Amino acid sequence: MKLKQLLAEKIHTAMQAAGIPAEHGPHIALSKQAQFGDYQANGILGAAKQLKTNPRALAQQVLEKLDISEIASKVEIAGPGFINIFLSQSWLSENLNAYIQDSRCGVEQSQKPLTCVVDYSSPNLAKEMHVGHLRSTIIGDAVVRALEFQGHKVIRQNHMGDWGTQFGMLIAHLETILADNSVAEVALSDLETFYREAKKRFDEDENFANTARDYVVKLQSGDAKCLELWQQFIDISVSHSEEVYKKLNVTLTREDIRPESAYNEMLQGIVDELQQQGLAVEDQGAQVVFLQELADKEGNPSPVIIQKSGGGFLYATTDLAALKYRGQVLKADRNLYFIDARQSLHMQQVFTLAKKAGFVDQDMSLEHHAFGTMMGSDGKPFKTRSGGTVKLVELLDESVSRAKALIAQRATDMSEKEQQQIAEVVGIGAVKFADLSKHRTSDYIFNWDSMLSFDGATAPYLQYAYTRVKSIFAKAGVELEQVNGPIAIEAEQERILALKLLQFEDTLELVTAEAHPHVLCQYLFELASAFMSFYEACPILKSDVEPQTKQSRLALSRWTASVIKQGLTLLGIETTEKM
Ligand code: ARG
Numbered sequence: 244m245k246l247k248q249l250l251a252e253k254i255h256t257a258m259q260a261a262g263i264p265a266e267h268g269p270h271i272a273l274s275k276q277a278q279f280g281d282y283q284a285n286g287i288l289g290a291a292k293q294l295k296t297n298p299r300a301l302a303q304q305v306l307e308k309l310d311i312s313e314i315a316s317k318v319e320i321a322g323p324g325f326i327n328i329f330l331s332q333s334w335l336s337e338n339l340n341a342y343i344q345d346s347r348c349g350v351e352q353s354q355k356p357l358t359c360v361v362d363y364s365s366p367n368l369a370k371e372m373h374v375g376h377l378r379s380t381i382i383g384d385a386v387v388r389a390l391e392f393q394g395h396k397v398i399r400q401n402h403m404g405d406w407g408t409q410f411g412m413l414i415a416h417l418e419t420i421l422a423d424n425s426v427a428e429v430a431l432s433d434l435e436t437f438y439r440e441a442k443k444r445f446d447e448d449e450n451f452a453n454t455a456r457d458y459v460v461k462l463q464s465g466d467a468k469c470l471e472l473w474q475q476f477i478d479i480s481v482s483h484s485e486e487v488y489k490k491l492n493v494t495l496t497r498e499d500i501r502p503e504s505a506y507n508e509m510l511q512g513i514v515d516e517l518q519q520q521g522l523a524v525e526d527q528g529a530q531v532v533f534l535q536e537l538a539d540k541e542g543n544p545s546p547v548i549i550q551k552s553g554g555g556f557l558y559a560t561t562d563l564a565a566l567k568y569r570g571q572v573l574k575a576d577r578n579l580y581f582i583d584a585r586q587s588l589h590m591q592q593v594f595t596l597a598k599k600a601g602f603v604d605q606d607m608s609l610e611h612h613a614f615g616t617m618m619g620s621d622g623k624p625f626k627t628r629s630g631g632t633v634k635l636v637e638l639l640d641e642s643v644s645r646a647k648a649l650i651a652q653r654a655t656d657m658s659e660k661e662q663q664q665i666a667e668v669v670g671i672g673a674v675k676f677a678d679l680s681k682h683r684t685s686d687y688i689f690n691w692d693s694m695l696s697f698d699g700a701t702a703p704y705l706q707y708a709y710t711r712v713k714s715i716f717a718k719a720g721v722e723l724e725q726v727n728g729p730i731a732i733e734a735e736q737e738r739i740l741a742l743k744l745l746q747f748e749d750t751l752e753l754v755t756a757e758a759h760p761h762v763l764c765q766y767l768f769e770l771a772s773a774f775m776s777f778y779e780a781c782p783i784l785k786s787d788v789e790p791q792t793k794q795s796r797l798a799l800s801r802w803t804a805s806v807i808k809q810g811l812t813l814l815g816i817e818t819t820e821k822m
Contacts, residue, residue: 244338244349247271247282247749250328253311254284260308261301263290280317280327281742287324298324332732335741339730343798348806350748352394360398360575361387362565362582364488364495367404368480368502369413371434372487373632374625375583378614381675381815382683383581384493385760386612388813389751398573399499402565403484405477406503408555411459414472415451416441421472431479435634463507477502490639492671492815506564510556513563514549517600528552536595537588547592562593563602570603577608579758584613584684612758615686617678625689639671645695646670646703650822657821665819669695672702672816679814680764700768702816705807708771710822711778712804719784719797723805728798731791736777737799743770744802747810760814767810774803 254269270286287305291298302324311318316331342349363383366376391397416437420430431437444451461469481500488495514530517523523530530550537545549560569575580590590611597603619625627633647666654662677694681687697703716723732738743766750766753759782788783796808818 244342244745245351245748245752246745247752249314250282250284250311253309253314254286254305254326257305257309258287258290261304263287263294263301263305267293274327279321279325280319280329282328282330283321284326284328287326291324302326330742332738335738335745336730336732338745339732339741339799339802340728343728343730343802347392348747348802348809349745350392350751356395357576358396358398358574359390359577359579360400360569360573361390362400362402362578362580363387364484364493365400365402365404365582366484368477368484369404369409369434370438371480371483372635374617374635374638375632377635377638377674378617378678378683379581379583380488380491380493380495381678382612382614382758382760383579384495385679385763385814386579386581386755386758387494388815389754389760389763392809392813393751393755395755398575399495400565400569401495401500401502403481403500403502405480406507406561408456408459410462410473410476411457412441412445412452412455413438413476414462414469415455415458416444417472417476427475428479431476434480434483435632487635487639490636490671491675492817494815501565503561506561506568509564509567510560513560513567513602514556517549517596520600522596522600523549532596534592534595534599536599537591545588545592547596559589559593559596562589563597563600566593566597566609567602570597570607575607578603578610580611581758582611582613584615587611587613610758612683614683618686618688620688620690622688639674642674642691642695643667643670645691646673649695649703654822661821665822668817668819669703669706669822672706672811675814675816676700676702676705676764679760680768682761683759700764702811705767705771705811706816706818707822708774709804709807709811709818710820712774712800712807713820715778715783715797715800721797723801726794726797726801728795729791730795730798732795733792734777734781736773736780737796740770740773740777740799740803743773744799744806747806751813754813763810763814767807767814770803770806770810774800 251269251271254271258267258269259265267290268286269284272283272285274280274283287302288298291301294301299320302320306318306320306326309318311328314330314334315328317329319327321327361383364376364380366372387397387399417427417430421427445455458469462473481497485497514523517532518530522532524533529548529552532547532549533544534547535544539545547559548557549563550556566578569578582590594609594611597609598605603609617625625633643666646669647662650662650666650669673694680700693699694701695703697707713723730741732741746766750763753762777799781796783793783800811818
């Protein structure tokens with residue numbers, strides 16, 4: 244249920260009835276301390292300032308018009324003119340009971356589903372996926388899952404880098420290796436090594452470098468032999484990425500790949516159109532657009548090169564074509580890009596230019612959801628001991644083997660196979676949660692010990708909390724789905740837990756509006772902690788617990804388990820029944 248929206252509507256209506264113009268919103272926030280109630284409306288202060296009247300008196304007038312008695316047990320004016328709202332116990336119980344059998348944990352399908360085109364993961368295929376691709380892949384996937392759960396139409400776009408000058412060098416190298424009767428799969432089993440060898444030849448052997456350059460041109464003009472070599476390379480590289488996606492439990496499939504090469508045919512048209520509109524001009528043989536909108540402090544416009552002097556196109560040209568396609572063919576309402584913060588200027592240029600040239604509608608939402616870098620313990624970008632890039636597959640495998648060692652220490656009654664399965668769920672979950680729980684825009688330090696800890700805001704803590712709830716049902720000898728309450732809230736710990744459960748939908752709204760999965764991570768941690776406190780204070784299975792109380796508490800537990808599981812699923816993190 245949309246708790247915040249419900250309160251906002253009530254207060255907003257009362258504000259207008261008290262004579263405050265409608266443009267002043269109620270600004271509902273969670274109260275920071277229990278003494279201030281559950282929610283606080285802060286909007287009256289701003290309104291009073293503009294109306295030049297006393298805020299407390301204005302708040303009093305709003306209270307007189309406020310019809311909230313069935314929801315709140317108490318409302319009061321606080322501080323300079325805030326309104327504190329205390330939700331009523333019976334209203335909380337009633338709402339929980341209304342949703343108890345809801346498989347969507349009380350989250351409604353959007354009434355206005357949007358078409359959301361989401362660009363994420365998008366690795367370059369010349370090399371293997373490394374840790375630098377982790378963030379885009381998992382943050383994008385979490386937001387995609389949440390959008391879909393809310394009922395929006397999501398079109399995933401894996402904008403893989405499969406085009407450009409490096410591929411001339413790579414296919415020229417592949418050609419010589421295949422001539423030696425080697426098999427492409429073997430030669431390309433380690434893309435890093437392959438890339439390094441090709442680069443070395445390119446730098447040292449003039450003949451090879453010429454062939455490589457020649458192949459770039461041939462490739463772009465559709466030469467069959469070059470295309471075939473290129474296709475072999477791409478297929479193998481894509482299957483490397485798929486292996487990573489599978490390990491990582493992300494929802495990307497082959498159908499979601501729309502790589503750079505898919506836009507090849509559109510590129511000249513983009514340049515022509517920009518020229519015709521007088522936006523692109525020749526500058527030292529190249530085609531350049533100068534954007535005054537993004538001028539620097541001295542007033543110099545921001546240059547966007549869209550065609551090189553030799554005729555080649557650029558990363559920006561392809562992104563303009565992709566955006567045009569997303570607007571005109573996919574008919575996106577929202578375009579979300581999950582790309583490293585270092586590409587912020589590039590994205591701004593593409594967005595500004597696409598609107599200016601009319602490639603997309605003026606009101607289309609263009610969103611670059613940037614993120615910071617994953618750092619090593621030395622505070623520098625995460626590298627191997629020898630300073631190389633860390634392959635994503637290797638990082639994930641290490642996490643699973645570390646999780647396995649931890650689980651072996653804890654569990655004595657599990658088979659080797661069970662331990663392995665749990666280690667995979669915990670190891671992958673730990674890496675993902677550690678990343679997703681950080682505010683996306685900040686850099687963060689990668690740390691094995693903290694992410695694999697069973698205490699604190701981590702995947703293992705939440706996965707363990709889930710098994711704890713499940714074990715209550717095992718002890719009680721009932722299936723989770725058989726427990727239907729009714730819920731009657733009495734103890735304070737029950738109340739805190741109940742309120743958290745009803746805030747799930749509000750949390751998801753924050754996740755998808757701002758593309759902020761960390762809000763969901765924090766929420767799930769608080770929910771699991773609220774459950775632990777409830778469980779300590781409120782016995783469920785003790786023999787002297789009244790049957791109705793037992794049913795009520797089991798129903799609260801049922802709902803907690805469902806929300807933890809659903810929440811983790813939306814983060815792309817699995818749960819296990821035992822741990
Ligand atoms: N392939 C690019 C890279 O690895 C990321 C592409 C992101 N998407 C886009 N539409 N530019 O840096």
